[in-house]
Structure formats: structure tokens, C-alpha cells
Amino acid sequence: xxxxxxxxxxxxxxxxxxxxxxxxxxxxxxxxxxxxxxxxxxxxxxxxxxxxxxxxxxxxxxxxxxxxxxxxxxxxxxxxxxxxxxxxxxxxxxxxxxxxxxxxxxxxxxxxxxxxxxxxxxxxxxxxxxxxxxxxxxxxxxxxxxxxxxxxxxxxxxxxxxxxxxxxxxxxxxxxxxxxxxxxxxxxxxxxxxxxxxxxxxxxxxxxxxxxxxxxxxxxxxxxxxxxxxxxxxxxxxxxxxxxxxxxxxxxxxxxxxxxxxxxxxxxxxxxxxxxxxxxxxxxxxxxxxxxxxxxxxxxxxxxxxxxxxxxxxxxxxxxxxxxxxxxxxxxxxxxxxxxxxxxxxxxxxxxxxxxxxxxxxxxxxxxxxxxxxxxxxxxxxxxxxxxxxxxxxxxxxxxxxxxxxxxxxxxxxxxxxxxxxxxxxxxxxxxxxxxxxxxxxxxxxxxxxxxxxxxxxxxxxxxxxxxxxxxxxxxxxxxxxxxxxxxxxxxxxxxxxxxxxxxxxxxxxxxxxxxxxxxxxxxxxxxxxxxxxxxxxxxxxxxxxxxxxxxxxxxxxxxxxxxxxxxxxxxxxxxxxxxxxxxxxxxxxxxxxxxxxxxxxxxxxxxxxxxxxxxxxxxxxxxxxxxxxxxxxxxxxxxxxxxxxxxxxxxxxxxxxxxxxxxxxxxxxxxxxxxxxxxxxxxxxxxxxxxxxxxxxxxxxxxxxxxxxxxxxxxxxxxxxxxxxxxxxxxxxxxxxxxxxxxxxxxxxxxxxxxxxxxxxxxxxxxxxxxxxxxxxxxxxxxxxxxxxxxxxxxxxxxxxxxxxxxxxx
Amino acid sequence: xxxxxxxxxxxxxxxxxxxxxxxxxxxxxxxxxxxxxxxxxxxxxxxxxxxxxxxxxxxxxxxxxxxxxxxxxxxxxxxxxxxxxxxxxxxxxxxxxxxxxxxxxxxxxxxxxxxxxxxxxxxxxxxxxxxxxxxxxxxxxxxxxxxxxxxxxxxxxxxxxxxxxxxxxxxxxxxxxxxxxxx
Ligand code: SF4
Ligand code: SF4
Numbered sequence: 001x002x003x004x005x006x007x008x009x010x011x012x013x014x015x016x017x018x019x020x021x022x023x024x025x026x027x028x029x030x031x032x033x034x035x036x037x038x039x040x041x042x043x044x045x046x047x048x049x050x051x052x053x054x055x056x057x058x059x060x061x062x063x064x065x066x067x068x069x070x071x072x073x074x075x076x077x078x079x080x081x082x083x084x085x086x087x088x089x090x091x092x093x094x095x096x097x098x099x100x101x102x103x104x105x106x107x108x109x110x111x112x113x114x115x116x117x118x119x120x121x122x123x124x125x126x127x128x129x130x131x132x133x134x135x136x137x138x139x140x141x142x143x144x145x146x147x148x149x150x151x152x153x154x155x156x157x158x159x160x161x162x163x164x165x166x167x168x169x170x171x172x173x174x175x176x177x178x179x180x181x182x183x184x185x186x187x188x189x190x191x192x193x194x195x196x197x198x199x200x201x202x203x204x205x206x207x208x209x210x211x212x213x214x215x216x217x218x219x220x221x222x223x224x225x226x227x228x229x230x231x232x233x234x235x236x237x238x239x240x241x242x243x244x245x246x247x248x249x250x251x252x253x254x255x256x257x258x259x260x261x262x263x264x265x266x267x268x269x270x271x272x273x274x275x276x277x278x279x280x281x282x283x284x285x286x287x288x289x290x291x292x293x294x295x296x297x298x299x300x301x302x303x304x305x306x307x308x309x310x311x312x313x314x315x316x317x318x319x320x321x322x323x324x325x326x327x328x329x330x331x332x333x334x335x336x337x338x339x340x341x342x343x344x345x346x347x348x349x350x351x352x353x354x355x356x357x358x359x360x361x362x363x364x365x366x367x368x369x370x371x372x373x374x375x376x377x378x379x380x381x382x383x384x385x386x387x388x389x390x391x392x393x394x395x396x397x398x399x400x401x402x403x404x405x406x407x408x409x410x411x412x413x414x415x416x417x418x419x420x421x422x423x424x425x426x427x428x429x430x431x432x433x434x435x436x437x438x439x440x441x442x443x444x445x446x447x448x449x450x451x452x453x454x455x456x457x458x459x460x461x462x463x464x465x466x467x468x469x470x471x472x473x474x475x476x477x478x479x480x481x482x483x484x485x486x487x488x489x490x491x492x493x494x495x496x497x498x499x500x501x502x503x504x505x506x507x508x509x510x511x512x513x514x515x516x517x518x519x520x521x522x523x524x525x526x527x528x529x530x531x532x533x534x535x536x537x538x539x540x541x542x543x544x545x546x547x548x549x550x551x552x553x554x555x556x557x558x559x560x561x562x563x564x565x566x567x568x569x570x571x572x573x574x575x576x577x578x579x580x581x582x583x584x585x586x587x588x589x590x591x592x593x594x595x596x597x598x599x600x601x602x603x604x605x606x607x608x609x610x611x612x613x614x615x616x617x618x619x620x621x622x623x624x625x626x627x628x629x630x631x632x633x634x635x636x637x638x639x640x641x642x643x644x645x646x647x648x649x650x651x652x653x654x655x656x657x658x659x660x661x662x663x664x665x666x667x668x669x670x671x672x673x674x675x676x677x678x679x680x681x682x683x684x685x686x687x688x689x690x691x692x693x694x695x696x697x698x699x700x701x702x703x704x705x706x707x708x709x710x711x712x713x714x715x716x717x718x719x720x721x722x723x724x725x726x727x728x729x730x731x732x733x734x735x736x737x738x739x740x741x742x743x744x745x746x747x748x749x750x751x752x753x754x755x756x757x758x759x760x761x762x763x764x765x766x767x768x769x770x771x772x773x774x775x776x777x778x779x780x781x782x783x784x785x786x787x788x789x790x791x792x793x794x795x796x797x798x799x800x801x802x803x804x805x806x807x808x809x810x811x
Numbered sequence: 812x813x814x815x816x817x818x819x820x821x822x823x824x825x826x827x828x829x830x831x832x833x834x835x836x837x838x839x840x841x842x843x844x845x846x847x848x849x850x851x852x853x854x855x856x857x858x859x860x861x862x863x864x865x866x867x868x869x870x871x872x873x874x875x876x877x878x879x880x881x882x883x884x885x886x887x888x889x890x891x892x893x894x895x896x897x898x899x900x901x902x903x904x905x906x907x908x909x910x911x912x913x914x915x916x917x918x919x920x921x922x923x924x925x926x927x928x929x930x931x932x933x934x935x936x937x938x939x940x941x942x943x944x945x946x947x948x949x950x951x952x953x954x955x956x957x958x959x960x961x962x963x964x965x966x967x968x969x970x971x972x973x974x975x976x977x978x979x980x981x982x983x984x985x986x987x988x989x990x991x992x993x994x
Contacts, residue, residue, distance in 0.1 A: 072912055124980045743963075751963065
């Protein structure tokens with residue numbers, strides 16, 4: 001047995017962390033604090049420490065009610081459960097209203113979200129009149145009492161105790177009904193009640209009467225009302241019937257206290273507070289809300305007589321808005337941020353050897369892959385060539401693209417062999433005109449995806465090593481003979497993958513101030529900077545991207561030559577809204593208009609559909625189907641079937657879907673443009689969805705098999721004579737069920753991809769066509785493709801996936 | 812005082828990290844399935860989820876001293892489960908406080924692969940003696956895995972619906988005459 005002290009300690013440490021509770025609490029607290037700070041900075045005296053403290057206490061009590069041992073033990077003791085409900089209904093809502101949360105929460109939101117999303121909804125009449133209706137004293141009172149009584153019926157109470165979802169629903173009902181109930185009583189700024197405050201006295205009194213009846217029933221019942229507690233053991237020797245009586249008493253005491261204090265304060269205000277303070281609408285430009293209907297206007301010095309008030313009451317609501325919800329009144333817009341200004345990182349990136357350092361590190365990793373792949377043991381899960389490129393590099397590549405853009409291109413080890421080639425052979429020839437497009441890269445990518453599946457490249461360290469060697473050689477030869485960065489721009493499949501996916505990245509190399517470029521006559525960013533007495537020459541952009549006309553990450557290798565060569569330090573790595581570049585189609589330096597580049601559109605389609613085909617090639621049902629067909633049709637090898645699958649998945653199916661969407665959209669929108677041209681423009685809407693599938697797939701392998709690196713490295717070190725391999729039990733994790741959190745993450749990525757794709761498609765259609773009907777006609781067929789791809793992705797992530805390595809036993 | 816932009820970063824980071832939190836959910840009571848005296852102990856066994864379905868199941872045990880009603884957490888609790896059709900195929904797991912949210916409980920997680928009747932046996936190894944008790948549970952068929960994730964799959968419907976409302980509101984607001992022009 002344990003002592004009272006240790007059982008007390010056990011109780012104190014029984015906290016739960018339900019994400020559905022933690023997330024809203026954390027989010028609203030951050031929003032409130034941010035908005036409160038912004039309002040204070042603007043000089044509002046309305047929001048002082050008292051409001052901040054009230055909100056903080058409200059949120060702290062909410063956390064205590066829902067996450068602390070009170071929640072954990074509410075299933076064991078009715079009195080604990082009662083304390084929880086009393087906090088949710090009598091203490092937290094008044095505290096939250098006293099903090100006047102409306103303006104700080106609105107102010108705390110990002111300005112785009114506030115202007116684009118909240119403002120229209122905020123001004124929407126059904127929402128305003130709905131809230132006005134719910135906060136009418138009779139309605140708010142009725143809802144509060146109904147919630148209290150209905151959830152205390154044994155059937156519902158017992159159900160809530162045995163189901164987490166119902167329990168949360170019960171709490172939500174109590175909390176929101178109480179929020180509505182306390183709204184007329186507190187009248188949080190900037191709102192104003194349309195009723196006489198005298199109505200609040202019977203309002204509170206009648207609430208107290210019904211509360212007394214309910215607590216009386218609980219306190220004086222002869223039997224245990226809730227079966228759930230009857231089944232439980234006695235805690236600290238208190239029987240279920242006594243527990244129930246204590247809970248009833250708590251309810252009566254606590255409720256009475258709340259009603260009496262509120263009634264006293266309301267009475268005091270009615271009798272003693274200055275009338276002008278009750279009636280003035282707005283202070284310092286801040287608006288007032290009449291019973292939920294916002295009526296904003298300039299500060300008024302007019303003393304409202306009862307007749308004026310009565311007239312105002314029957315006047316339709318003024319069609320105005322909160323200043324912070326109007327574009328003019330919103331001063332929260334901030335300029336883009338520059339990574340080059342981040343303390344240590346910025347300094348490193350501005351250093352002209354930074355890229356070389358990163359490339360040498362990556363070269364060392366590539367060398368390990370080549371040596372181990374060619375000379376090491378050919379055990380895929382224990383060979384560096386089996387795990388480093390196919391698990392770690394690919395996982396970090398997509399994560400890097402997600403958070404920052406073309407980071408791999410910046411650290412690309414092949415740049416070293418490109419430089420060597422240029423040094424040896426001069427690289428003076430022009431890249432053939434007929435190859436100046438992405439078609440070659442499209443072909444190479446197709447061959448790579450096909451070879452990857454047909455020859456199971458990931459299962460062969462030896463082949464993997466030769467691919468790396470081939471890459472170094474190709475970069476050496478191409479750039480040895482041709483000008484600029486021909487390898488990156490026209491050949492490299494990795495580069496093309498990065499260029500397309502980085503269209504949704506949040507960082508971009510671009511000019512800080514366009515007016516500086518307008519004045520600039522030397523244009524070093526594209527021409528290069530000549531050597532000086534103190535500094536070596538810096539080449540201009542090898543990819544022919546002229547900074548002032550550069551738009552998006554497309555074709556940019558993040559080499560930062562433009563950063564170093566610009567004499568005005570006018571180029572930075574700036575933040576951008578992910579996907580923004582997909583919405584617009586300006587003429588881009590070095591690329592032209594993406595909407596007229598069929599080759600780029602083909603590249604996009606290939607990479608989008610390859611994301612699904614590549615993942616499908618690893619899931620059990622598809623592999624089983626291939627085996628079955630191979631056996632049934634009597635093929636000696638799976639090559640014909642896989643080839644047919646690839647031709648279907650990357651050729652026939654995309655072609656049919658795109659053709660149907662394009663032709664249907666053309667017809668529905670009455671567009672006279674060619675179907676090819678329409679398909680080219682709409683292709684970019686699928687980029688986010690394709691990227692989300694790559695991200696879900698590659699990060700799945702990274703998270704499930706990240707430990708494989710350590711095993712492979714130990715084997716490598718041991719085999720090459722450095723150290724003994726520790727004997728560890730390793731198991732293949734093929735076909736394991738995906739952990740719930742990982743599945744959730746994959747689904748979230750796909751959700752985000754779908755939403756972003758649909759938004760981009762909608763915006764493309766709205767920009768292209770006049771009138772909603774035409775725009776929707778063009779958009780819907782493409783939305784259909786996006787939904788089909790999304791559902792395919794969902795199906796794929798639920799399938800057992802063939803793994804890329806090993807995991808320690810027991811993981 | 813916190814700068815506005817850093818609070819935005821914190822907000823984004825918090826949201827991202829919250830996505831991982833469900834992984835921290837522990838066994839925490841649920842429905843009481845058995846309560847009775849076992850040797851010197853009063854033992855109550857809870858299972859989660861409710862209703863009980865094939866798939867992952869948490870079994871939690873609350874031990875009390877039979878005489879005093881005080882809580883007991885220092886006894887070793889082992890839970891064994893087996894399907895009634897295959898009684899020899901027993902899965903034995905030691906329950907721990909760390910696996911429970913309520914630290915007075917000792918919990919263990921199981922995978923109930925099949926629906927039907929399952930035999931549960933709880934063995935308590937106290938200072939003096941070992942006691943055990945057994946009971947049966949009826950387990951309903953498993954729901955397909957995707958049903959558990961329906962919120963995550965169907966989530967896009969919410970923003971799409973909101974977007975639709977927002978667009979139609981903006982459209983109507985743009986068409987409505989402003990108070991100045993309305994006369
Ligand atoms: S980025 Fe620099 S070098 Fe290029 S045009 Fe602008 S100011 Fe001139
Ligand atoms: S020089 Fe060209 S490729 Fe390099 S970072 Fe600048 S724009 Fe991108």
C-alpha cells in the first residue's frame with residue numbers, strides 16, 4: 001500500500017494532454033496576447049493589465065478544469081466532476097468576458113486572415129443576427145438551463161462518462177451555454193445590451209432557483225442517480241451516495257455564490273454607476289456592439305436620451321465594420337523578412353565560401369555512398385548506399401523544400417565536378433537550341449522513375465553507387481563543354497524536381513527593393529562582378545535569371561552568386577507566401593510565361609502523377625497484383641508489367657484526365673483558347689497536391705527508418721576496419737501498420753495539398769474568366785482531378801508500405 | 812514584451828507541435844468492467860475504448876487496500892488476454908503507471924485482433940502473496956481503420972465550405988449598395 005502522501009503525489013501528476021483541448025487554449029492565448037500587445041502599442045487605454053490577467057486566469061482555469069487531475073478523476077468521483085462543471089460554467093466564462101476578448105482576438109490574427117476571411121463573415125448578416133438572437137437574455141437563459149438539465153439526466157451523464165467524445169461534447173455544451181449566459185451579465189466591451197439592465201436581476205434570480213432545485217435533487221436523493229459511479233469502488237471511504245450529496249452541495253454553494261455576487265454587482269451598477277458610462281457607445285474610435293449586432297461609428301458625444309435610444313434600437317444595423325477589419329484601418333501588414341539578416345545563419349550565407357563548405361560536406365556523403373555501394377557488403381538495409389540516398393537524403397530533400405526552398409541545389413556536390421569540367425575544357429559551346437526546353441529532363445525523369453521500379457534500384461547498393469558516379473560524370477561532361485549551368489537547367493532530374501516543388505516554398509532569392517534596381521546601370525546580378533584588388537570576380541547568374549525580373553524559385557539553384565555580386569546588397573533570401581507564384585503568371589526572366597511553356601507543364605504533370613505512381617509501386621495491394629498478373633499471364637519477369645504500369649500511370653491516365661478536364665473546362669467556360677493552352681495554365685494548380693504526396697511518402701520513410709543510418713554506418717566502419725559493430729537485433733519492418741501519428745501527419749499533408757491546389761485552381765479560373773459561372777465551369781473539371789488524386793493519396797497512405805531499411809527491435 | 816512577429820512564429824510552431832500530441836494519449840480508465848475483492852485487494856478493471864471493439868485496447872487496473880480503501884500502486888500487476896477460441900494463445904503484459912494518465916492506475920495496451928469473447932486475467936503480485944482474478948469481455952468487430960481517421964480525411968470539407976460561404980458573402984456584399992449610395 002502507498003502512503004497518503006504518495007497517493008496525493010500520484011493524483012497531482014495525473015495530467016492529460018488532449019490535443020483538442022490544448023490546441024484551442026494555446027492558440028487563443030497566443031492570439032489574445034498578440035492582439036492585446038498590438039492594441040496597447042496603438043495606445044488603446046481600454047486594454048490594460050486587468051484584461052490581460054482576466055484572460056490569462058480564464059485560460060489557466062480552463063486548462064485546470066479540462067487537463068488537470070480534476071479531469072482525470074472526474075470519472076472516479078462525482079464531486080470532482082462537479083467541480084469541473086462549476087469551473088466551466090461559473091468562473092471561466094465571466095473571466096473571459098471581463099477580458100473583452102473580441103478586439104484582441106481579432107487583432108491577434110494575421111492581417112490577411114482577418115481581412116480576407118474574418119471580415120466578410122463578421123459582416124454577414126445571418127452570423128450577426130444569429131449571435132444577437134443567442135445573446136438575448138431569454139434565449140441565453142433558456143439554453144443555459146437546458147444544457148444544465150439535459151446533461152444531468154442519468155442517461156446522458158452516464159453516456160458522457162463512458163465515451164471520451166461525448167464527455168468533450170458535454171463540456172463544450174456547458175461551456176458555450178455558460179458563455180452565452182454570462183454575456184448579457186458582463187456585457188464585454190465593445191458590446192452593448194439592447195435590454196434594460198434591470199432584466200438581469202430576475203435573469204440571475206431564476207437561474208439560481210433552477211440551480212437550487214437541481215442541486216437539491218442530487219443532495220437529497222435516496223439512491224445513486226448515476227450508474228457509472230455505483231459500479232466504482234469507494235475512494236477515501238466515501239460511498240457513492242455520499243459522493244453524490246457532496247456534489248449537490250458543491251453545486252448549490254458555488255452556484256449561489258456566483259449568482260449572488262453577479263446580482264450584487266449588477267444592482268450596484270444600476271444604482272450607482274454613472275449613467276453616461278452605461279450609455280456611451282464608443283470610446284477612442286472603438287465601436288460598440290448592440291446585442292451582437294455591430295454598430296460601429298466615430299466616437300459620439302451625443303447624450304442618448306431614452307427616445308434616441310429607442311429610435312436607435314429599431315433602426316437597422318449600420319453597415320459598417322470594425323476599423324481593424326477594414327483594409328485602411330489595418331496597420332499590421334509587414335514587409336517580407338530576409339534570411340540573410342538572421343544572426344548566425346545570415347552571416348554564414350553571406351560568406352562567399354559558404355556554398356563550397358556545404359558542397360564539400362555533401363561530396364563527402366556522396367563519396368561514402370559510392371565507396372560502400374561498390375565495395376561494401378550488398379545488404380541494402382545495412383549499406384550506406386542502400387539507406388543514405390533512399391531514406392535520408394530524399395526525406396530531408398522534401399522537408400528542405402517545404403521549409404526553405406532549393407537547399408539541396410545550394411549544397412549540390414555535383415557542382416564540384418561541373419566546376420572541374422569547366423576548368424578543364426572551358427565550357428564555351430552554346431547549348432543546342434533544339435534542346436533548350438525541359439523536354440530532355442522530362443524524358444530523363446521518366447526513364448529514371450521507370451528504371452527505379454523495374455530494376456528496384458533502392459535494393460541495389462551497387463547500382464546506387466553507379467548512379468551517383470554517373471551523375472558526377474554527366475555534370476562534368478555537360479558543363480565541361482557547354483556554357484552557363486546547362487546541366488542544372490536542361491539535364492539534371494533532381495534539379496527539375498526541386499524547381500517544380502520549390503514553387504510552394506516559403507523562401508525565395510529576390511530583390512529587396514525594386515527601385516534600387518531601376519537606378520542600377522551595371523546589372524552585376526546577371527553580368528557578374530569583375531575582380532577587384534580585394535575580391536575575386538563573381539559570376540553573374542548562370543541560369544540567366546535577371547533579378548528585377550526574376551519571379552519564383554523556378555530554375556534558381558540558390559547559388560547566391562547574385563547576392564554576392566550585387567554591389568548594392570539588394571538581393572536577399574526573402575520570405576514569400578507559399579504557392580503565391582502559382583497564382584500569377586508574369587513574364588519571368590530566363591523562363592518566360594509559365595502559362596505558355598508546354599514543356600514545363602509536361603514536367604509538372606509528370607512529377608505530380610509520378611508522386612502517386614512511385615508510392616503505389618511500394619504498397620502491398622499493387623505488388624500483390626503485379627505478382628498475380630505475372631503468374632496468371634506467365635511472364636518470366638515483372639519488367640513488362642511494370643513498364644505497362646508506368647506507361648499507364650505516367651502516360652495514358654494523366655493524358656486522358658488532363659484532356660477531359662481541359663476539353664470540359666473549355667466547353668463549360670466558353671473559352672476559345674486551345675485545350676493545350678488551357679491545360680498548360682491549369683497544370684500549375686496540381687503542384688501543391690503532387691508535392692504533398694512526395695512529402696507524405698518520403699517523410700514516412702524518413703521517420704520510420706531513420707535509425708537505419710546508424711546501423712549502416714556501424715557496419716561500414718566495422719567492415720573498413722575502424723570499429724567493431726555492436727551486435728544489435730534488427731528486424732525488417734516491411735508491411736508494418738503505420739503509427740497513428742504518422743498517418744495523421746500524412747493525411748494532414750494531403751489535406752493541405754488538396755486545399756492549396758483547389759485554391760490555386762480557383763484563383764487561376766477567376767483571373768482568367770469574367771464571371772463566376774464561366775470561372776467555375778473551367779475550374780470544376782480540374783478540381784475533379786485534384787479530388788481523384790487526393791483520394792488516391794489517402795488510399796495509398798493506408799496501405800502497408802514496403803520499407804526502406806531496418807528498425808531496431810521493439811521500436 | 813513579445814514582438815508581434817515572434818508571437819506569430821510561436822503560434823505556427825505551437826500548431827505544428829500540437830499535431831504530434833495525440834501520440835501522447837495514455838490509457839485512462841474508460842468503462843469499469845470488473846470490480847471485486849481479490850485477496851487483500853479491491854480491484855477495479857477499466858477498458859477503453861467504449862464500446863469495446865477489436866483493435867487497440869487499453870486495460871487499466873485500480874488497486875485498493877481491501878481494509879482501508881487506500882490506493883496501492885507498488886504491487887506488480889500483470890494482465891493476460893486471450894481469445895476464447897484460442898485460449899492457449901495468451902498475451903501477457905505488465906501494467907505500468909507510466910502508461911496511464913491517472914497515476915493511481917496501472918495500465919497496459921493490447922491489440923485485440925478479433926471480435927468475440929476475450930478472457931482477461933489480472934495477476935497481482937504484492938509483498939506477501941500473489942492473487943489473480945479473471946473475467947470475460949465481449950468485443951465487437953473492428954471498424955475499418957479509415958473510420959478512425961475520418962476527420963483527417965474529411966477535413967478539407969470544412970475549409971472548402973467556409974471558403975464557399977466567404978465567397979458568396981463577399982459577392983453579395985460587393986453587389987449590395989453601400990449606405991452612401993443607397994439613399
Ligand atoms: S539586383 Fe543588384 S545588380 Fe541586379 S539589377 Fe538590382 S541592383 Fe543591379
Ligand atoms: S545567381 Fe541565379 S541561380 Fe543563383 S541564386 Fe541568384 S538567381 Fe538563383
